[in-house]
Amino acid sequence: MRLSTKGQYAVRAMVDLAYYSKDKPVTLQEIADREEISINYLEQLFAKLRRNRIVSSVRGPGGGYLLANRADKISIGDIIDAVEESLTPVACAEGDVGCGRIDKCVTFKLWKGLGDRIKDFLSSITVQDLCDDAGRMFKDQDIKTGSRKCAA
Amino acid sequence: MRLSTKGQYAVRAMVDLAYYSKDKPVTLQEIADREEISINYLEQLFAKLRRNRIVSSVRGPGGGYLLANRADKISIGDIIDAVEESLTPVACAEGDVGCGRIDKCVTFKLWKGLGDRIKDFLSSITVQDLCDDAGRMFKDQDIKTGSRKCAA
DNA sequence: CATAATCCGACTATTTTTGTCAAGTATTTT
DNA sequence: AAAATACTTGACAAAAATAGTCGGATTATG
16 A cells, blocks of 8 residues: 655655745756756656646756646645556546446446545645645745655 | 455355354365355455364364354454454554553554454454344255355 | 756666465374 | 364465656757
8 A cells, every 4th residue: 555656755855846936937856956866767756746747847948847736726636646657546436436336346446436535635635735844844944855765 | 444355255155164064063164165256265264263262173074164253253253353363444543552642642642542443343243143134045056156246 | 158947758776565485393083 | 182273373475666866858048
């Protein structure tokens, strides 16, 4: 029941981006340095984030990435959905249809229920919430202090 | 964020066991047939379940497995804990200690919160609950109808 | 044009998952 | 005691997912 690093990195990168992009684009290089994530790997993640319209990009010198929406409109669930395949704990609980034998499957309701809890929780927390936390935690310090060394 | 089949199989097998073992032990072969799970794989799972005192075993002809406790005292969380490593979404949220930088890590609270929700939910549902569901669903039919063909 | 940045697709190594297999141990029935 | 039944253990292995790398193409700026 582990979230892949893909999801963890994406959340960290998004918080970092929200925290540092006031108006001008932030480059992946900056984020990679602060968060200590390979820039090549970040590229993959941001490609997905862009396709899902979580971020927007500006090419060329001076370019980089921006949030596509207000930070308080982007939930953690949105981010993980974008880079990760799914938040449902088992395949048959995907969507609402199940395996076509819902009425006969004892465990379907269970996994569906669990998936709903997970989604509800992650939808209830926004990038803005985490940025506020970060602001309180770091005040003047650089935000990177927090994410460095920490596995999550 | 997928539960491995190990966890899914274990839950199905435990419900099957609870449903069919009124007093006498149920053999793995029976469970394997009904649930269409490789008996060799089931052996591994039941070894863990036994070590965690979720089930007890009876050897020799006529032997098999029994629940070690009342079905309403065994939660789904117990089962998954026994066969699966962990229910925490990220490594650093394991236990309560985090990475030793809790006070500096922006995302720790998030993952800890998610893990708590997952655990709370899975602890709130017991094998008995699922058996009751199964009883309502199948009435006279064989319970296996449900689990067969269903990925979960 | 040179440079700084994103964009894109292919490739690879490692780890985890999902089993299988074989030989052995313990127990009960006959 | 022998045979049948069932659990135990540990090694092995194929397949899938994860994590990360690499090279180059594209785009915009100055």
